[in-house]
Every structure is written in C-alpha cells, then in structure tokens.
Amino acid sequence: MKAWGVRLGLAAMVAALGVAGASASEPGYAVPHQIGFQTPVTEVDRYLVWFHNDILMPIITIISLFVLGLLVYVVWRFNEKVNPVPSKTTHNTMIEVLWTVIPVVILVFIAVPSFRLLTMELVVPPADLTMKVTGSQWHWNYAYPKDAGGFNFDSYMKDEKELKPEDLRLLAVDNEAVVPVNKVVKLEVTAADVIHSFIIQSFGIRVDAVPGRNNETWFKAEREGVYYGQCSKICGKDHAYMPIAFRVVSEDAYKAWVADAKKKFAAADGATQLAAADAAPRH
Ligand SMILES: [Cu+2]
Structure with a gap:
C-alpha cells in the first residue's frame, strides 16, 4: 500500500511537471496555479x-x-x-x-x-491586415476589410453543452478570429453599446472599446496557436462571458479560411443579425 502511495505521489509529480512543461509551449491561456504572465508571442x-x-x-x-x-x-x-x-x-x-x-x-x-x-x-507599424473589433453586450464582432474578404461575424462564448472535449470552458467561442502568423495586424477597437475592453495577454495588448470612438492597437504574433483574452471592463451581467479567441495560422491556412469564411459569413449575413438578436438573451 505504502509503495503504491509513493508511486502515485511520484506519478502526480511527474504529471504536474509535464503539465507545467506543456503550459510553456501552449501559452494562449492561464493554467491552474500559474503565477505571472502567459508566455509572450509578440x-x-x-x-x-x-x-x-x-x-x-x-x-x-x-x-x-x-x-x-x-x-x-x-x-x-x-x-x-x-x-x-x-x-x-x-x-x-x-x-x-x-x-x-x-x-x-x-x-x-x-x-x-x-x-x-x-x-x-x-506606434503602429504598416499593417498587413486591419480588422475592426466591436464589443457588444455580450459578445465580440470581428470585421475583415474588403481586400481581406469584406465579411464580419459575431463571436459568442460556447455554452457548457456546446463544449467539445478540447474546448476550454469560459474561453472557447463559436467563431474564432483567424489571423496570419508573422504579419502586422492592426485592430480598430470600438463598442456598440457600453464600454468594453479588449485584451489578449500573450500579445501584450489591452485597449478600451468605447462607443463612438476608434481606439487602435496592433500585434505581430510569432507563433501559431489559439490565444485567449476576456473583456476587461465591467460591462454588464455577462461581462465574464464574452471571451476573445484569436487563432494564429500559417499564411496558406489563413487564405483557405478567408475563402471559406467569405462564403459562410456572406451567406449568413442577414441571418447573423437575426441569430444574434435571438442569441442575446440566452445567457
Ligand atoms: Cu464587455
């Protein structure tokens, strides 16, 4: 029994070390017992x-x-x-x-x-991609410019029942924003109703989303992966449930995604507004 206990203890330690090691290479969110910042990607x-x-x-x-x-x-x-x-x-x-x-x-x-x-x-360097980010009670909308598809979509947190095994609770969203790796992405951040705040810790960015104002920030992500953030200005009852998810992918994967997204979100454009209105009171 005692030997088992020791072995279990050792296994737990090894697992803990393994988790700590994995968190360094998979830095897009905070891990349990973490102290300090998430691993930088910019x-x-x-x-x-x-x-x-x-x-x-x-x-x-x-x-x-x-x-x-x-x-x-x-x-x-x-x-x-x-x-x-x-x-x-x-x-x-x-x-x-x-x-x-x-x-x-x-x-x-x-x-x-x-x-x-x-x-x-x-000081924003010349941008390869400029996106518009709009905070709303309680989700984000991401708009891509004409030369990058000219579509926009809402990004809602996934409910508990929608979560797949690989999804992070309270962070996974239905539609992630997708951006190319090693490219300067400029974000124009605003809000539709009240003040929200856009933050992605691994990118080192935080900017307030203020109705009627265009605030800007930028990042150049150096590693592929999904990087998460959360609204950081108390904006109402579902403030805690409007996570931010940016997927950084290769140039080719980005182009493929844009081609898909153009069809998906253009077709859904009228429907998106309705769906958003339906979805709003669900939390
Ligand atoms: Cu908010």
Whole structure:
C-alpha cells in the first residue's frame, strides 16, 4: 500500500511537471496555479514581461525589504525600554535631500523602459491586415476589410453543452478570429453599446472599446496557436462571458479560411443579425 502511495505521489509529480512543461509551449491561456504572465508571442509582450519581471519586480522587492528592515530596526532600537529618553529632532537636511533625490532617480530609471514600451505599443507599424473589433453586450464582432474578404461575424462564448472535449470552458467561442502568423495586424477597437475592453495577454495588448470612438492597437504574433483574452471592463451581467479567441495560422491556412469564411459569413449575413438578436438573451 505504502509503495503504491509513493508511486502515485511520484506519478502526480511527474504529471504536474509535464503539465507545467506543456503550459510553456501552449501559452494562449492561464493554467491552474500559474503565477505571472502567459508566455509572450509578440515582441511587445516580451518587452512588457521583461520590464515587469526584470526591472519592476527587483525594485519593488528591494524597496519592500528595505522598508521592512527600517521598521524592524526602529521597533528594536527605539522602543521605550531601550531608548527611554526620546530625541527631539524634527529636521535633518541630509536625509530629507536623500529621500527626495533617491526616489526621483529610481523613477527616472523606470521611466526609460516605460516610455520605450509605450512607444512600441502606440506606434503602429504598416499593417498587413486591419480588422475592426466591436464589443457588444455580450459578445465580440470581428470585421475583415474588403481586400481581406469584406465579411464580419459575431463571436459568442460556447455554452457548457456546446463544449467539445478540447474546448476550454469560459474561453472557447463559436467563431474564432483567424489571423496570419508573422504579419502586422492592426485592430480598430470600438463598442456598440457600453464600454468594453479588449485584451489578449500573450500579445501584450489591452485597449478600451468605447462607443463612438476608434481606439487602435496592433500585434505581430510569432507563433501559431489559439490565444485567449476576456473583456476587461465591467460591462454588464455577462461581462465574464464574452471571451476573445484569436487563432494564429500559417499564411496558406489563413487564405483557405478567408475563402471559406467569405462564403459562410456572406451567406449568413442577414441571418447573423437575426441569430444574434435571438442569441442575446440566452445567457
Ligand atoms: Cu464587455
């Protein structure tokens, strides 16, 4: 019995390691017990994760430990027993200059990569594909331009009963957006009713979808796969049930998909509106 227990324990450990290993190569969503970011698939997200992990976290850790150290020292050194006659000091020019100058230096040091990241995110390179993304209560609509098919479709979360074994609960959708790998995709993001927010963590993008406004963002995915996000602005009762799913495929697979989608969504265009109206109250 005992040997079995040990063997089961080992098997569980190996399985856990296996899962952890798989999650690194299959990064499009958060996995159980994950701490930190999903694996980046764009240059922008790689920079973003580096900025957070290698610049911000060490600074935050050092400052927290330093402040903790000061507190412990003060509690130990200046308590009533050890230090019965307190000092009446109210000013110390040297220390006041230091605690002003040092934080300024730290902030300037952080500002450099921070502005670099902002520039990477906000300066959109020449786009190979421009898509329009519209948030609605409670689904997304993806529109492809004339030269890329000229169709649009709604993307709804799959209900529990529609899920196939490989589908991720609360993330799988009926119609995924499909984009080519290694191409600059520009997204024009807006909303039809209230404010939503479009985010795909592996791409390092997050942009608010505001009615009457066109916000833009971009990504260039370097690996094929399906990458998920969720609406990130509380937009109503089904806010949690309007996931985002982008499938990144090869150029050939993308062309084949466009050819199919053109027929499927053009034929369904009138019907889509009706189906959307029918589907809206289903959650
Ligand atoms: Cu929303």
